[in-house]
Amino acid sequence: MSDSSSHHGAVFAVREAARPLTGASADYDYLLDRIGDARFVLLGEASHGTHEFYSERARITRRLIGEKGFTAVAVEADWPDAYRVNRYVRGAGDDDSALAAVGDFHRFPTWMWRNAAVLEFIEWLYDHNGGVVKAGFYGLDLYSLHASIRAVVDYLDKIDPEAAGRARRRYACFDHSGEDTQAYGYAASLGLDRSCENEVIAQLVDLRRRAVEYARRDGLVAEDEYFQAEQNARLAKNAEEYYRSMFRSRVSSWNLRDLHMVETLAELVGHLDRTTGRPSKVVVWAHNSHLGDARATEMGERGEWNVGQLVRERCGDDAVNIGFTTYTGTVTAASDWDGPTERKRVRPALPGSYEALFHEAGSPRFLIDLRDGGDATEALREPRLERAIGVIYRPDTERRSHYFHARLAEQFDAVIHIDQTRAVEPLDRDSGWEEQGEVPETYPAGV
Template sequence: MSSPSRVRAALVDHSLPIPRPGSDVSERSSAGSQRQSDGTGEVDSAPYPPALADAEIVGLGEATHGTRECFRHKARLIQWLVADCGFRTVGFEAGAAAATALDAFVRADPVDDAPDSPESSLAELDMWQWQTESVRDLLTWLRRFNRGRPAEEQVRVHGVDLSAPSTPAAPLGSYFERVDPDTTGSDAFRAVSNTTVPDDEAERERTLDDVAAAAATLTDRVEANREAYQRRSSPEAWRRARHFCRVIEQATEWARVRHQQPGPHPEGMAARDRFMAENALWALERDSGSGVALWAHDSHVGRGTFDDGTVWADATAMGERLSAELGDGYRPVGVDFGQGSFRAVGAESGDLGTFSVGEPAERSATAAFAGVDDAPFLLDLDAAATDERLSDWLGEPRRTRCVGSVFDPTADEGVGYARTDLPATFDYLLFLPESTPTRATGEP
């Protein structure tokens, strides 16, 4: 069995020290943009592995949805993927329809009535997780990067997550107003846009059947009028409208599955991640550059199953489906942290708050990572898995921090950790010595 000191030495050998962000994304953006226009493409001096540059999709995880250091490091990594590696798509764990506001902002798109500020674009998401200064500053940087570039060289932003079946009706309706206004008054469009999912099972099934039929009708209309619609808009706008029809179908099926049982359950989460993977692959097909940087929770980006101790722990994750489709073209990066504070929704109160955790659990991977002096660092798990000093240690599932949107500070110590086969789940792991809460936009 490997001793702690032997494990620590091996971890050091397979880790890349990552400089702490010395400034926010916005503070680096002007200099970074100038270097890009000069053709050097350099954003900062942080070292990142070539395997990430060569990927088709890089999954960027997070141990919590509320750790500021994680968000800042991910923003910087996205800058590098965009400026140095030619990535032209950023995907978020956010609804596909609502995220159109982010895309319109970073492209300053007059056709899509672009929001005039990153804050207003983030407000469209209605998600506290992303309404932070780190994401705001990243969007600002992307907008500056896009300025003056032709449309085919600009970075696009897409949401890969699901929503209520009616939510995609808003951007789809805006498209129909441009190309075929009569469609917005059709029975099919009204059936989608006016839908709420009933609590009564029989009524819910009837409603979802009606929405599914309406979505099929809208899909047929978009397909049948492809040439005319593209003349009145653009091929890209048509493809996005076609995708929104598909998102309605996804949301309808997801609503049907997740209401089959009371409360969260494995089938509901598995369906969600199946559709998230489908949407990420759609974004990759549309990408005009070298790949997609995909921002989501560790539980979604990792290969295999969730392994997080929840009722859906055995559900197949988005990352497993992307890996099955892309092989080495998919590179997931997990995140862990030693101790500190983060934002989450309290399990009992239901309110958004700040929670703190102390030193990591004994014999957890987190504790071993915390013993490495050079944190923050990026651990190459592929290389580490071939090191005989780590063969025993990495040969069994290990615990790393894992907190979703909801946190129960009164739960047992095991809650707040995932137990997973690290090399099988992630290619790299970013370890942060400390977590501090994300800062909401508008906070001083």
């Protein structure tokens, strides 16, 4: 079969298999049926700055919580920042609004979790939790070294001042690099300054040695508080190793980060199972590059693993992972790390990519089930380019910066394509963001 006829066959197969998404309440009936009794649903995104990816994940998640008993949303965010949101939505925090609850998300890129779509979902979750069953909101990532250190010390100050003193002395090892975690990693990895590895391990061991004593002081409340402190101490240990690994190789640091996220997910599930007395179900929100099975990508070929692969290996059919794609539109992103928040035009997808194939299929929004074994599944098993936009978008180097080869039908169990998308609306936007695109349709009141 010629390349041309193969391409036209793939377009036809996608067109036939596509299930249109119209915005109706029944849009995801088929998907929820396919999810069945799975305990883990991984919902991706092709960029960190696309409104529709956030809003559609929220639509699916609301149904999973309301109809299938999911009790946790675990996101690609730092544990202490997300835990403040968790306390709010579960009615246990000091914040009086969703806007206040996202106040700790001040590290670049702030728009990932301080945006209008996330705020709306947090408000919904708070209202939903007015009932008996409460669903939580948790972070999986490990960038928050110093915030996690402060959280451990604050916890110990309240429960064991002597232990808090020991923790301060151990964590003082980081004082010579201040809050600059990359400077610490550079100096420690090259032997220019001493590593704090022994100190963070000792602190985690010390905390765990007193786990039973701390967690039983005041029932479930004390157990929850101990759990969040332990996760912060574990995060500090893993973050210390991660920042040293950044100067060894990309593969090493990537693998450490995704392994940490999977370990955090496992710790969260174990904690929820123990405290609720029943098997917990968790929705995960993260980038496609974390949630699509790495074994079906060129990153996997060079030795990287990711959350999607590890969860599949550990959980099998108990996990369902769903990717998102788009052809064109706008996106919230920066041009450089820690740069200004911009609203950028997303170039039409490159010929030969999955996104271009989906665009040619002609439907503005659709879902494709990649487990059904039909013609579309076979067509989408062929290697093609796939686009990934993170917090940085560089259209001038589009092919090199944002595309990789993948086998989509092996990477995901289902994919949602939205042909034209718009930039997610940051809560902290300035005149530069406003000037770089169309006037947004919505914006949270009072911000």
